[in-house]
Amino acid sequence: MGESSRPPISDGVRGVDGSHGSDGVHGGHGSHGSDAASAGRTFDTIKSDAVQLERSLQNVASHICPECRPSHSPHHMSKIIAIANHAGGVAKTTTTLNLGHALAELGNRVLLVDLDPQASLTEGLGIDPFSLPYAIHDLVLETKPGLVITEAIQKTDIPNLSILPSHIDLAQAESQLFSEYRREQILADLLKPILGLYDFVLIDCQPSLGILPTNALTAADELLIPVTSDPKAVRGLKQLLDTVTRFRRKLNPALKITGIVVTNHDGRTQLGRQMLELLREGHPHDVLSVVIPRSVRTQESSALGKSILTYQPTSPVSQAYRQLSG
Ligand SMILES: Nc1ncnc2c1ncn2[C@@H]1O[C@H](COP(=O)(O)OP(=O)(O)O)[C@@H](O)[C@H]1O
Numbered sequence: 001m002g003e004s005s006r007p008p009i010s011d012g013v014r015g016v017d018g019s020h021g022s023d024g025v026h027g028g029h030g031s032h033g034s035d036a037a038s039a040g041r042t043f044d045t046i047k048s049d050a051v052q053l054e055r056s057l058q059n060v061a062s063h064i065c066p067e068c069r070p071s072h073s074p075h076h077m078s079k080i081i082a083i084a085n086h087a088g089g090v091a092k093t094t095t096t097l098n099l100g101h102a103l104a105e106l107g108n109r110v111l112l113v114d115l116d117p118q119a120s121l122t123e124g125l126g127i128d129p130f131s132l133p134y135a136i137h138d139l140v141l142e143t144k145p146g147l148v149i150t151e152a153i154q155k156t157d158i159p160n161l162s163i164l165p166s167h168i169d170l171a172q173a174e175s176q177l178f179s180e181y182r183r184e185q186i187l188a189d190l191l192k193p194i195l196g197l198y199d200f201v202l203i204d205c206q207p208s209l210g211i212l213p214t215n216a217l218t219a220a221d222e223l224l225i226p227v228t229s230d231p232k233a234v235r236g237l238k239q240l241l242d243t244v245t246r247f248r249r250k251l252n253p254a255l256k257i258t259g260i261v262v263t264n265h266d267g268r269t270q271l272g273r274q275m276l277e278l279l280r281e282g283h284p285h286d287v288l289s290v291v292i293p294r295s296v297r298t299q300e301s302s303a304l305g306k307s308i309l310t311y312q313p314t315s316p317v318s319q320a321y322r323q324l325s326g
């Protein structure tokens, strides 16, 4: 009832073989005389060999280095999704990590951007932020002149999944960027050079509506809002949506709302069920039909620095994140 019929997150992203079928390889049409016909056939043979060779090379390249695969189309750009809510504890980080893992499982090249100084996403992938030579604060605050974004990006143990890690020093952004020129555009400018390299860029935001989440919403094509099915989170949602409306008018009119995803949902309690009903009635076009159930395994997985898709691949939470991605 009242469920959204929005398309899945990865709608529109095609397979990764990069092939174009037999387009452009025609028979020897329009030739008169045997010389012309044989020249036409030779040309067609060479062209068809070239197409086959290109496909084989792409196959080889994708086996050696998944990140080196060609983009799906010549005009391909990443879809940038900000995962934001000014409330804390609504599973923003959990959703970024597990949706990212699920999209990567489908063969998409995914970059996670940890834009929260708490660095929970970075730690959630088993990476110690203090062990890294560079992190996102070095780019945002320009602490290392000449550093390029690709130097700060880390590959993870999960195929196709990379992360731009965070560090507690990013907390200085709020005060340091206060008087900066184009301060809302910093992340968008940083991401520009790598947009063709990934199918999806997912940005995990801190629980505020300060300068960092504003940067995420300015850089993003879409906003995914995780919300828990408890009264406080439900009440805060209206305020968030009002802010997003104002934000769109001023900074990013093209920003779309992917949807509201209900997370950490306890369908066994009456309160949980009532809150879900209330959310669906209040936001019939935005609340996504996929609901992420509550499971203690999710907390265990983040404590162990693993995604739930790695820790318990077949759990209902993993399945729900897969549904969200597909
Ligand atoms: N589906 C779930 N079931 C149980 N616990 C969850 C679930 N999703 C998230 N959590 C837990 O809720 C807490 C807050 O999640 P987190 O992703 O850190 O929220 P946020 O990033 O919005 O602050 C974490 O301890 C996390 O493990």
Ligand SMILES: [Mg+2]
Residues within 6 Å of the ligand: 092, 093, 094, 116, 120, 205, 206
């Ligand atoms: Mg978080």
